[in-house]
Every structure is written in structure tokens, then in C-alpha cells.
Amino acid sequence: MTRAARERQLLKIAAEVFTTRGFVDTTMDEVADRAGITKPVIYDHFGSKEGLLAACVATASDDVRRVTMAAWQVERPGATIKDYLRESARAFLEYVADNEVSFRLIRDLSAASTTGASAVDRMRADQVSASVGILRRAAALRERPIAEVEAIAEIVVGIEDRLVGWRLRHPETTIDEAAEIVAAVIWGGLRGFIVPR
Numbered sequence: 001m002t003r004a005a006r007e008r009q010l011l012k013i014a015a016e017v018f019t020t021r022g023f024v025d026t027t028m029d030e031v032a033d034r035a036g037i038t039k040p041v042i043y044d045h046f047g048s049k050e051g052l053l054a055a056c057v058a059t060a061s062d063d064v065r066r067v068t069m070a071a072w073q074v075e076r077p078g079a080t081i082k083d084y085l086r087e088s089a090r091a092f093l094e095y096v097a098d099n100e101v102s103f104r105l106i107r108d109l110s111a112a113s114t115t116g117a118s119a120v121d122r123m124r125a126d127q128v129s130a131s132v133g134i135l136r137r138a139a140a141l142r143e144r145p146i147a148e149v150e151a152i153a154e155i156v157v158g159i160e161d162r163l164v165g166w167r168l169r170h171p172e173t174t175i176d177e178a179a180e181i182v183a184a185v186i187w188g189g190l191r192g193f194i195v196p197r
Helices: 003-025 028-035 039-046 049-073 081-098 100-112 114-135 146-169 175-194
Strands: none
Touching: 003 028, 003 039, 003 049, 003 100, 028 039, 028 049, 039 049, 049 081, 049 100, 049 114, 081 100, 081 114, 081 146, 081 175, 100 114, 100 146, 114 146, 146 175
16 A cells, blocks of 8 residues: 555544544554554654644545635636535535534544644634635625625634534435524624615
């Protein structure tokens, strides 16, 4: 197995163990046993248990960043801000539906690693920046102070994050239904900024 393939294998196994057992109760022995290797191989790749967790969180964050950024950056002629909000939420929800372990790493375990927490912070900053770009397309928001638009973008990203956690507890709600909830709630609030009264 190549070094890169071994790292991918270890990250997948470790992510499952970390999200099942938590950081403290995860042992390198268990990860090694599941991978069919000796413990020193893990240390050679990641240096420590924290290094392994940091790599798991960074990988998950990079995947979420890629998916959500793509939703914000695709050009949709004639699309409204509400359409972008809906598509961003849908992309995030679809990713989590297929990669629940990654989401749990980001949500529940990133604080256990300084490096992992930094990766999550970078992911969220990128999501906020992309959101600002879409929000500034509305003429009324271009006239608002940038700090205010950034605050709105932080709220957008936060709402999407909370909705994903809610949907994991309510799988009977379809991705499309959940994405529409996000779009309707956020758009309902944004209209006060965008539509003249």
C-alpha cells in the first residue's frame, strides 16, 4: 500500500473510532488493530493521537469547504439570493447525509485539537466569505457596511450548521424540505434589508 493510500485508510478508520469513542477513549491500539498494522505506523504518519485527530478534522473540514464553496460559487443565471441559500444548504445536507462521521468530527471533536479547530475556523471563514460575495449581489446589501454583511453571512453559515444537526435527529425530513426551511427563514430575515419598506 502506498503511503498516501495508507494515510487515507488510517484517517477513515480513525474518524470512525474517534466519533464512536471520543478523543479520550480512542486508543492508537484500536486504530492499528482495525487497520491491520502496528501502532508505530500510525505514529510515523501522524506523530501522535492529537496529530491523527487533527488530520481527520482537517480532512473533513476540507471536504465540507469544497462542497459548500462549490454551491456558492457556481453561476446560476437568473438565480436569486434565496436560490443560492437553498443550494448551499442542500449541498451541505447532502454531504452530511453521505459523510455523517465527518460532520460529527467537525461538530464534536474539533475542539480537542488546536490544529483541528484551526482547520474548522478556516472552513467557516471561507464559507462566510463566499456568503458575503453572494449577499453583496443585492444592491441594498452593497450599500450596507461590510461588517453588517459579514454578520449576516455568519448567521447564514450558523443556521446551516444548526440545521444539519437538527436533520440528523429528524431524518424523516427530506434534504429538499430542510434546504427550503433554511432558504425561507434566512430569506424572510434578509428581505427587511433588501426590499424597501
